[in-house]
Amino acid sequence: MKEEKMTKDTTSNKTINIIGGIALVALLLFGAVTLLKPVPVPKATGVLALDTASSATAIEAKIVNGVQEVTLGWGKFNYAPEAITVKKGMPVRITADIQRLSGCFRSFQIPELGVSKQFTDSDNIVEFTPQKAGTFTFSCAMGMGSGKLQVV
Numbered sequence: 213m214k215e216e217k218m219t220k221d222t223t224s225n226k227t228i229n230i231i232g233g234i235a236l237v238a239l240l241l242f243g244a245v246t247l248l249k250p251v252p253v254p255k256a257t258g259v260l261a262l263d264t265a266s267s268a269t270a271i272e273a274k275i276v277n278g279v280q281e282v283t284l285g286w287g288k289f290n291y292a293p294e295a296i297t298v299k300k301g302m303p304v305r306i307t308a309d310i311q312r313l314s315g316c317f318r319s320f321q322i323p324e325l326g327v328s329k330q331f332t333d334s335d336n337i338v339e340f341t342p343q344k345a346g347t348f349t350f351s352c353a354m355g356m357g358s359g360k361l362q363v364v
Contacts, residue, residue: 270295270362273304279339285309286317291350294359300345308336319353322361 271293273280280298284291284306298304308320308331318331320338325348329338342348342363351358 270297270360272297273299275302278303280304281307283307283309284313284320286312286314290357291317291359295362296350296359297362297364298342300342300363303339303341305337305339308338310336316352316354317357320350321353322348322350324348325361 271282273282273296275281280302282293282296282298282304284293286292286309287294306320308318310318310331310333313331319329320331321328322340324346325340325342325344327338327340327350331338342361345363348361348363349358350361
């Protein structure tokens with residue numbers, strides 16, 4: 213009788229082990245198929261990114277006593293204005309609105325024109341005279357904020 217009970221227990225254990233093994237294999241196969249199935253990627257259409265500086269309406273620098281003057285501040289997560297138009301061969305004075313500019317936005321540069329300035333509370337003006345026409349990018353030293361300077 214003991215042997216008969218042991219045989220039933222052993223058969224029961226084997227059945228449970230087989231069912232468990234089949235379930236485990238099925239689960240692993242399902243997981244592998246799911247993970248290996250390619251995910252469709254939608255095709256990109258239209259504009260992927262906006263160049264806000266080039267799409268911004270350029271402001272013309274005001275001429276005061278023969279100097280083109282612009283005040284540079286902070287706008288929608290960028291410099292404001294984002295686009296400035298000045299005349300070639302005439303001095304330009306950019307005054308930073310130091311109350312609105314912080315962090316790396318106080319480090320202003322126009323690399324193509326050799327202009328670089330670290331604005332401070334006591335020194336918030338950069339002056340230069342553009343000698344060549346074209347459109348030049350201005351930015352903070354980290355390149356996080358940028359805009360366009362159009363020299364005509």
